[in-house]
Amino acid sequence: MSALTIKLDRVSLKRGETEVFKNLSWEVRKGEHWFVMGNNGSGKTSLIDLIMGHLWPQKGKVVVLGETLGEVFLPQLRKRIGYVSPWIFNRMGSSVPVYNVVASGTDGSVGFWGNVPDPIYQQALAKLEFFHCADLAERAFGSLSSGQQFKVILARALINDPELFLLDEPFAQLDIGARMQAYDLIEKWAGLGHSPSIILVTHHLEDLTASYTKGLLIKDSRAVFKGSRNDLLTNAFFKKTFGITKKIF
Ligand SMILES: Nc1ncnc2c1ncn2[C@@H]1O[C@H](COP(=O)(O)OP(=O)(O)OP(=O)(O)O)[C@@H](O)[C@H]1O
Ligand SMILES: [Mg+2]
Numbered sequence: 001m002s003a004l005t006i007k008l009d010r011v012s013l014k015r016g017e018t019e020v021f022k023n024l025s026w027e028v029r030k031g032e033h034w035f036v037m038g039n040n041g042s043g044k045t046s047l048i049d050l051i052m053g054h055l056w057p058q059k060g061k062v063v064v065l066g067e068t069l070g071e072v073f074l075p076q077l078r079k080r081i082g083y084v085s086p087w088i089f090n091r092m093g094s095s096v097p098v099y100n101v102v103a104s105g106t107d108g109s110v111g112f113w114g115n116v117p118d119p120i121y122q123q124a125l126a127k128l129e130f131f132h133c134a135d136l137a138e139r140a141f142g143s144l145s146s147g148q149q150f151k152v153i154l155a156r157a158l159i160n161d162p163e164l165f166l167l168d169e170p171f172a173q174l175d176i177g178a179r180m181q182a183y184d185l186i187e188k189w190a191g192l193g194h195s196p197s198i199i200l201v202t203h204h205l206e207d208l209t210a211s212y213t214k215g216l217l218i219k220d221s222r223a224v225f226k227g228s229r230n231d232l233l234t235n236a237f238f239k240k241t242f243g244i245t246k247k248i249f
Pocket of ligand 1: 044
């Protein structure tokens with residue numbers, strides 16, 4: 001199998017009148033942890049949607065986990081990808097039991113249709129235990145606090161131990177303690193030895209824990225920087241992208 005987890009080859013994407021990407025190329029290798037930053041509306045969510053096959057480029061090629069989008073059965077591919085985004089939180093029915101939400105991660109659906117078979121229930125319970133929240137299994141998803149919901153969505157996203165984990169502003173609702181705990185939980189899972197690639201979209205520098213050694217910075221429909229974290233976070237491009245004049249590094 002290819003050592004590349006993601007390959008975007010000269011991708012152009014238009015949404016309505018907006019040219020979101022023009023000739024964007026980007027490669028993520030197996031096991032790499034990247035953060036993606038850029039100003040509001042620069043295309044970060046669109047990038048994640050391209051990788052998930054929710055959006056199709058007008059030009060260029062997207063290859064994910066060795067499969068070319070357009071030539072692969074997407075539901076099968078999505079079983080190999082973990083995905084957390086505000087969209088997922090909003091789509092979860094508030095009366096759906098937690099075990100059912102987690103079970104739905106096995107086939108990448110939003111909520112599990114019908115009765116959850118016992119082996120999948122046990123799998124869901126094991127993942128909830130891993131994230132220290134098995135006691136929530138029978139509760140309704142909508143009755144949980146934001147921090148509890150986050151852990152459940154994390155368990156759902158990671159139930160298949162995916163090879164690729166996509167996080168689009170996942171920590172938005174969490175207080176600082178819950179954020180720190182979330183970083184630890186993700187690192188604990190990533191440290192299990194299966195070398196997942198992780199892509200984290202965020203606006204917050206404190207989210208960039210040490211394992212995110214690569215960064216992609218997007219502005220004006222172009223990747224203005226892709227490469228090492230240390231180069232990016234001291235780079236003039238970073239301050240220019242966000243119009244920052246004060247010393248931050
Ligand atoms: N459904 C849509 N129809 C038309 N244009 C859209 C649609 N969704 C997004 N866009 C436009 O595409 C561009 C990129 O949007 P996107 O949501 O990818 O940005 P983002 O970097 O994730 O922003 P944010 O930091 O605010 O989440 C924006 O100009 C946005 O207005
Ligand atoms: Mg976004």
